[in-house]
Amino acid sequence: xxxxxxxxxxxxxxxxxxxxxxxxxxxxxxxxxxxxxxxxxxxxxxxxxxxxxxxxxxxxxxxxxxxxxxxxxxxxxxxxxxxxxxxxxxxxxxxxxxxxxxxxxxxxxxxxxxx
Amino acid sequence: xxxxxxxxxxxxxxxxxxxxxxxxxxxxxxxxxxxxxxxxxxxxxxxxxxxxxxxxxxxxxxxxxxxxxxxxxxxxxxxxxxxxxxxxxxxxxxxxxxxxxxxxxxxxxxx
Numbered sequence: 001x002x003x004x005x006x007x008x009x010x011x012x013x014x015x016x017x018x019x020x021x022x023x024x025x026x027x028x029x030x031x032x033x034x035x036x037x038x039x040x041x042x043x044x045x046x047x048x049x050x051x052x053x054x055x056x057x058x059x060x061x062x063x064x065x066x067x068x069x070x071x072x073x074x075x076x077x078x079x080x081x082x083x084x085x086x087x088x089x090x091x092x093x094x095x096x097x098x099x100x101x102x103x104x105x106x107x108x109x110x111x112x113x114x115x
Numbered sequence: 116x117x118x119x120x121x122x123x124x125x126x127x128x129x130x131x132x133x134x135x136x137x138x139x140x141x142x143x144x145x146x147x148x149x150x151x152x153x154x155x156x157x158x159x160x161x162x163x164x165x166x167x168x169x170x171x172x173x174x175x176x177x178x179x180x181x182x183x184x185x186x187x188x189x190x191x192x193x194x195x196x197x198x199x200x201x202x203x204x205x206x207x208x209x210x211x212x213x214x215x216x217x218x219x220x221x222x223x224x225x226x
Contacts (some may be wrong), residue, residue: 005164025156033213033214035216040218042121042203042216042217042218042219043203043205043216044216045213047211058213090157090158100215103149103160103163104149104151104160104205104214106157106158106159107157108156108157109156114226
């Protein structure tokens, strides 16, 4: 079955360290998204990609970067982790609009703690 | 600015009660509205609504969209403890492939 997987599922790091969260999907979806979820804020979009070599900033992109070198993967990098980036991160994917039911498929989430 | 607002933020009910969750939106060029249920892990898809007045139903859950008044409701009848979760509303505009999420409603069902 197709799926979307994230790793690591839990990570504790220190302020100033670089951290990369991996996201891999086997749906063959063009569109991939990274969200962070915090109490009182819901899901907020960090970065997204509509295809290979395409990346776009979301509403809370400062301090984060992504790259899309193939269809399956969209790693999220925190260049210099800050305590404000302690959160649960969700990766998601969707098919292009013409073939889509409208559904976003989510990974299981990565809980990041920055000390 | 596009936004999605859900209410109430949290709700505690007893098993067997009926609940109504609300989602209002201001999104340019609305295309669809989606409801998700989130338990401990990833959100799971419940419904997608694109047309006003057409109820979507799945078991004890149902949802309807009002595109004139810009809102949707999610109803859960005869609630069970397994319905305890965060319910998320998301809106998709015609332009781009993004989804705008509300903050969610946290539902707790007490035995």
